[in-house]
Amino acid sequence: MPEDSGIGEEALNKAAEIGLSSQLDEVENLDVNVKAEPFKLVQGEVESVQIAGEGLVMQQNLRVEVMEMQINRVAINPLKAALGKIELTKPTAGKAWVVLTEVDINRAFNSEYIRAQIQSQKININGELKTVAPQQVDFRLSGEGKVTLNAKILLVENGETHQVAFTAVPRINAHGTTVTLENVTYCEGEEISPELTKALIAQTSEILNLNNFDLEGMSLRIKQLEVDTGKLTLQAEADVEKIPFAEN
Structure with a gap:
């Protein structure tokens, strides 16, 4: 892969991390991994976006132990991508996992x-x-x-x-x-x-309303739940209309 591809992905990752963090009251750890090959970016396509967060404090003072999201085949505006921002040209779907602890x-x-x-x-x-x-x-x-x-x-x-x-x-x-x-x-x-x-x-x-976990342009629907000792895991479908990015 060309060297500048990695730099492009790194810039997109950082912009997404800042944009998502700005919507949260607290963040212990947040990583965004945008997989985007240069020739696909100019065609308006991102292979995948992975979001992994720990210790996210959402609405109503609700802390989430872990939130992970996987979004595949994202259609984007290539001109915006050249400026370090992913703007979706059509809604897409993804999967999400949310872990809540008894303490939270x-x-x-x-x-x-x-x-x-x-x-x-x-x-x-x-x-x-x-x-x-x-x-x-x-x-x-x-x-x-x-x-x-x-x-x-x-x-x-x-x-x-x-x-x-x-x-x-x-x-x-x-x-x-x-x-x-x-x-x-x-x-x-x-x-x-x-x-x-x-x-x-x-x-x-x-x-436990998923509206508490929604980020701007993203909404979740629970498909499955699992109760373990001390924690509750929700598997959800994600409807994604927008991926929050930091403004340049």
């Missing part, structure tokens, strides 16, 4: 954003509408295809504290946009409120 999901659950979401609702507790304030939410990935959620809840009106604990099976919703919890089984005693359980399940879906 817990951090999101106990964030001010999620607490405010739950506290903004009036929830029926034993026949009375109450304002609930989560004190601590403990989300566990057991590795047996189930999750366990244990929440300490304060009833604001009377200062009572209640514990809610249940196991559930994570499932992909019909549109492939998020993970929801089904087959709820309470760990001990009776449920104090079906509405409270429903609210906690809704916030799980809010945290």
Whole structure:
């Protein structure tokens, strides 16, 4: 391969890394690998784009342990490529892998954003509408295809504290946009409120909504999920209309 090809790829890689990093709150590591032969670049074609990131902090303070994306056969504007930027001339598809850890999901659950979401609702507790304030939410990935959620809840009106604990099976919703919890089984005693359980399940879906992981010009649809001890892996299809690049 000609020497200047490598320089061209390196410039494209760096521009993409800067462009993607600018959309994230925090980045521990991000590598972009653009495979593009010079004679194909001038014809408007990139062989592949690989994105590999670690420790990416996305929307709503959600940290992603690992995100990888593979995009093949990318049609581009060759004039833009000559300036060190990949501009797609038509949408393309790719594959993505997202790994979330138990620690990161817990951090999101106990964030001010999620607490405010739950506290903004009036929830029926034993026949009375109450304002609930989560004190601590403990989300566990057991590795047996189930999750366990244990929440300490304060009833604001009377200062009572209640514990809610249940196991559930994570499932992909019909549109492939998020993970929801089904087959709820309470760990001990009776449920104090079906509405409270429903609210906690809704916030799980809010945290695991793939819209949280979308980057500009890219959207994901979950195709498969795997629950291991301490981590959740999502395999997804990526619809790509644009690859964010740093402006020259």
